[in-house]
Amino acid sequence: MPYDRLTECLECGLLQRNRPPPPGGSIRCVRCGSLLHRDRPDSLNRTLALTVAGIVLFILANGFPFLSFEMQGNLTQTTLLSGVMELQSAGYGLIAAVVFFTSVLAPGLQLTLLLVVLIPLALDRLPPWLPRLFRLVRTLAPWGMMDVFMLGILVSVVKLSERATIVPGASLFAFGALILVLAAAQAALDPDLIWSRVPLRSDPVRAIRPGDDHLACDVCELVIPRASANLDGRHPRCPRCTDVLHRRKPYSLQRTWALILAAFVFYIPANLLPIMTSTSLGYVQSDTIQSGVVYLLSQGMWPLALIVFIASILVPILKLLILVFLLLSVHFRWAWSPRERTRLYRVTEAIGRWSMVDIYVVTILVALVRLGNLANVQVESGAIFFCAVVVLTMFAAMSFDPRLIWDVLEREGEHDRDRERSGTVAARPGGPGFRVHPPGGRSDP
DSSP states (O other), X not given: OOGGGEEEOTTTOOEEEOOOOOTTOEEEOTXXXXXXXXXXXXXXXXXXXXXXXXXXXXXXXXXXXXXXXXXXXXXXXXXXXXXXXXXXXXXXHXXXXXXXXXXXXXXXHHHHXXXXXXXXXXXXXXXXXXXXXXXXXXXXXXXXXXXXXXXXXXXXXXXXXXXSEEEEOHHHHHHHHHHHHHHHHHHHOOHHHHHHTSOOSSSOOOOOOTTOOEEEOTTTOOEEEGGGSEEETTEEEOTTTOXXXXXXXXXXXXXXHHHHHHHHHHHHHHXXXXXXXXXXXXXXXXXXXXXXXXXXXXXXXXXXXXXXXIIIIIHHHHHHHHHHHHHHHHHTTOOSOHHHHHHHHHHHHHHGGGGGHXXXXXXXXXXXXXXXXXXXXXXXXXXXXXXXXXXXXXXXXHHOOTHHHHHHHHHHHHHHHHHHHTTSSOOOTTOTTOOOOOSSOEEEO
């Protein structure tokens, strides 16, 4: 079995050998159930074709107006960059930077870098810069939020539908197609296939032997003996992707606590202060996050109101409470249901990005409704606090290391084994903390 099929689960830390997944199937961790490997047929060609299509759609989506706002003979149009420029000119540069990065820059860079990586591989070439670029592609993936932006467009159209005529532009359809194409490209991409073609930058790495102190790369998932890691100053580096290697995320608990406490501080003004003020025919109205949900309900759009309530109100506080619970469970060394706690973390990491929907709604309305005293929308200070909450909770979820949940069981298992060897207690095969090294993970067809 080659060394690169030896996998450490990045969610529970279990070291295990895995056979290649069956055609169209996947391999999951035998302990926590997280996805380890998935077979993606013809991954390279499919991903390359989808990436080229995505770049064409990205140019169309950013080159033309995607919405037009017409009221009493006055017409305004907006592009994806219009809202960013309006926020910047209004003095809200931080929000403008976040919106630009998540809706334009991150998806565009992801597509461009993916194309630069895939073309040499398709030509059976491997330039030395390829591993670093592919690392960046994987880093940018969580921050591309075009699907959330599309939900923001839908909410904005509902809010404006009674006041004026909303005309969708050609780039709106390109934007919708781009979301589907990018999602398909991410689903078709097989990182294992790409990393398997990258040679090691050091001498051949020997196989891990029982009792070896090993390191697992968080990026390319290479597992090597600690002695085989390249040293860069004080930090060992992966011989394949050159990422810094750590047994666990550095200062995971301290960083997560700090980010969560900051998010709690911002959460209160984010919900109490207005996020925007709208003017229509001399009537001025300030809206908070809660009033936006109430407005959708009053218009009979309860499915959309439910989505916005969950994404903008329920998800942020639920995410904070779950992270606090996980931190306390690690601090007090709880052994209760580690698999369920790992699932909680998995859900928390996946849902946080959808809270950006209200920020996108404000951005679209600010760019679209620019008719002076006739109709106008201005961003307010509550949007800054809410944007900070979303970003801080995303960083908090990324900083938390779910393997810490299982480390408590590992230490208890080592203690039990020490006692068993000394004859203090009887052996308990399969007891908590026993490391499992199966010949293959659980296979899902």
